[in-house]
Amino acid sequence: MRIPHSPPNNAKELLQRAEAIAGLTLGELGASANIVVPENFKRHKGFTGQLIELWLGASAGSKPQQDFPELGIELKTIPIDSYGKVLETTYVCFAHTQVKLGSTWENSSVRNKLSKVLFIPVLGDRAIPPAQRMVGMPVLWIPNAKEDAVLKQDWEELTECISLGKINTITAKMGQALHIRPKAADGSVLTDAIGQEGETIQTRPRGFYLRKSFTQKIIHDS
DNA sequence: GGTTGATCATGG
DNA sequence: CCATGATCAACC
Numbered sequence: 001m002r003i004p005h006s007p008p009n010n011a012k013e014l015l016q017r018a019e020a021i022a023g024l025t026l027g028e029l030g031a032s033a034n035i036v037v038p039e040n041f042k043r044h045k046g047f048t049g050q051l052i053e054l055w056l057g058a059s060a061g062s063k064p065q066q067d068f069p070e071l072g073i074e075l076k077t078i079p080i081d082s083y084g085k086v087l088e089t090t091y092v093c094f095a096h097t098q099v100k101l102g103s104t105w106e107n108s109s110v111r112n113k114l115s116k117v118l119f120i121p122v123l124g125d126r127a128i129p130p131a132q133r134m135v136g137m138p139v140l141w142i143p144n145a146k147e148d149a150v151l152k153q154d155w156e157e158l159t160e161c162i163s164l165g166k167i168n169t170i171t172a173k174m175g176q177a178l179h180i181r182p183k184a185a186d187g188s189v190l191t192d193a194i195g196q197e198g199e200t201i202q203t204r205p206r207g208f209y210l211r212k213s214f215t216q217k218i219i220h221d222s
Numbered sequence: 223g224g225t226t227g228a229t230c231a232t233g234g
Numbered sequence: 235c236c237a238t239g240a241t242c243a244a245c246c
Binding site for chain 1: 232
């Protein structure tokens, strides 16, 4: 197989590309692309996602919007064990530490990102060397009304906290499906936020993540 | 054992 | 520093 040189023209084509690499290992995909798969991911945490992007024809580099803008589809690889259990939370996007006026769930970047997602399960058990980890069947997910409602509730609760100057009281325990955790190179990175009295404070950058239980259900139900 | 909080690499 | 891709590992 060869790496596609252009993005897929439609969702069907994207799905076909994803199905074509299902059952192959990261080692096989790497070899066909002339890329060496690391021995472990301690220093290459984004390797799997970037390799899959390459094979599906997503344009390289980081972009603020979806991986396939024309299709409105976001790509997420999701680590599972050999029983299909989700092993990690899923990063969604950066959490603004200063909420803009007029921000709503409907116009949020979280909802934009999650409006249509192609989940690709990949074995992520640490006992399995990365090169031997197999790619699974893709799942194209569009949130149903119930899922959207749960995400909306979590988003509104968390966003309200930030806008009320309580960002430092937010912990990863909040939120049923969506939660907020630190997201930075290390603990020294700081960014502006609003404090309890409306003053500007410094805080650690945060990101929105999907809980394992939520993505587990998506993978399982599909 | 599962979750929370911390961390790694890369590009702009 | 922000945003992309996430996993690591201390702690409860």
